[in-house]
Amino acid sequence: MILPLDKSRIERIINFYPMRINPYYLSLIKHANCPIGKQAIPDIREIDDVNIAGNPDPLCEEIQSPVTNLIHRYPDRVLFMVSAECAMYCRFCMRKRKVGYPSVVTDETRNIGIEYIKNNKHIQEVVISGGDPLLLEDQILDYILKGLRSIDHIEILRIHSRVPCTLPQRITKDLVDMLRQYHPLFINIHFNHPDEITKEASLACGALSDAGIPLGCQTVLLNGVNNEQNIIKTLMKKLLTIRVRPYYIHQLDVVRGNHHFKTTIEDGLDIMQSLYGISGLCVPQYMIDLPGGGGKVPLLPQYLKYDAVNI
Template sequence: MAEKIIKGFTLQSSGDPSFLRKEEDTIQEDEPPSSAGEAQSAASKKIESRSNLRLVFSREEDDDSWRGLLARSITKAVDLPKHLCMDAIAVHDVTRRYPMRINPYYLGLIKEINDPLWLQAIPDFKELNDPLGVEDPLNEEEQSPVPNITHRYPDRVLFLVSSQCAMYCRFCTRKRKVGRSLTVTEETIASGIEYIGRHREVRDVLLSGGDPLLLTDKSIEQILKALRQIPHVEIVRIGTRVPCTLPQRITPRLVNMLKKYHPLYINTHFNHPLEITPEAAKACGRLADAGIPLGCQTVLLRGVNDDAAIMKQLMQRLLRIRVRPYYLYQADLTQGTGHFRTPIDKGLEIIEALRGHTSGLCVPTFVVDVPGGGGKTPLLPQERGKLK
């Protein structure tokens, strides 16, 4: 069974040509700016309107227009001042350690320095000063029987099928892997499918990464088809942020392919109301029209959404674009993300403020992914003051 499933499998990543150079890491060793003055001079050469750039691309209906956006992504610190009023020197060392990618669509949503979208996308020197953070806080590697499979729960597995994202979020739980091309290969995907085929207890497969939807349509379909040939796999889920960070990727061609593999569920990831744009609404509408149930897994982030009014607005807007709030996550103890973490009581305070003040559909489950691989633990407002 396993040999038949994986025969002929080929992995193709989409968009950015650097995805195809399997022997090199995507972290760019760009030369640091020679001085703060030089960086400031570059800052004065900002493009006229980043929002106009976003709108030009969003009007294109061709199935491949999103590739152009991805190819124009900012990946080097030295290029940031061309588009934003900032000093590249301050983040150069950060981008050498943790990859950066900001595509023109998401760049166009940023309105000012340190706004909620800036904080999620732009590297910060604080990433290099996180004494409490650990590389793999959820113990995914120790619970991995084969590369890129995490088998924590009896009947389901996490299957990492991509190391690439449309944007590298600065709070990412998998900063240790994302953006590094050799962490996911054709061989690791083939071995993952073989593992799932051999383990009859696995009925639910969550495809994640990176972002699975950064693979080509052909590669995504190969994976889905292989999983659908395994009799005991009942449910396939996809965790993706592209409806938020690159909604142009949700093309008619992609959606028509995905709907052939029901039951299929998608959990996406919006963190702030400003991310819910007409383009994002259109992408989610296409997926919903294809019969794919959509949920949202939001992360509680200091300075981004750690406010009850902002969270209420986000959850209400999600429902309007046919996405049901699912989880609100306490930020993980991932190394390099300490400046985003809030006290647990902040999340409980927000849930308490939502209850009774908006519809029940707008109230996500607040969870802590217990460090060390303990799994998700739901928390209720009555536990305020009891946890740290």
């Protein structure tokens, strides 16, 4: 499709934040203002945010990084950034200060990360993130997984990826056959709207599930994209049909360049309340990341209407 875009405006934005929309994701866009288009097409408000000097790293990831591209916030697990590239650059990305700049992650930073994990015996779980790990070449990802699996104290490997949603064709038989060697391996995918659940995405998720990889979904609430009860309810139900278990709904981590996607916590709580009553399998936890690097906490709708002792 041809999008009616102002080239000079787009160029101003992508000087700060790169753009990538692959042909598959482009094919899902009905028009620039549809929920899929809003996630992918640069918006001048990203630059307004730069001008008002929002914080690029309010979650303090950098100061919680003992080595480059590895965040050690909780004692028993780390987040390991192994790629700075994605199949599509989401305009709301909370790590937009880094993604889209491939040189941010190198063989050297990956090796230093593996070494750090090897030397810290209380780490039991590694969240392999980015950017998007599944966009790496098979051999590079295999090298990373092999390195991590060879460490005795590592029990769980978890990959965070948007690829099954934004470029499902990347989930090839070769990739799946490589991944299945590294159990227990979990993959958390990131779908935000029911229109992203296509035949192609279903095939990709089916192939990963058939390889014994449990799949979860982390959805981000985004203003104008999915902050409506019916949209989220439909999304949660559709996820189950492709064997992906809703895991988290996230309050957006607001960073410089994404303020226009911010929703209210009230909206989020109402959405959560609307999910109760449908299958419990469809109900994820609603999470917020505390600014200042304090970690994630769950948010719950208020149900207690009168003194529970008198029930």
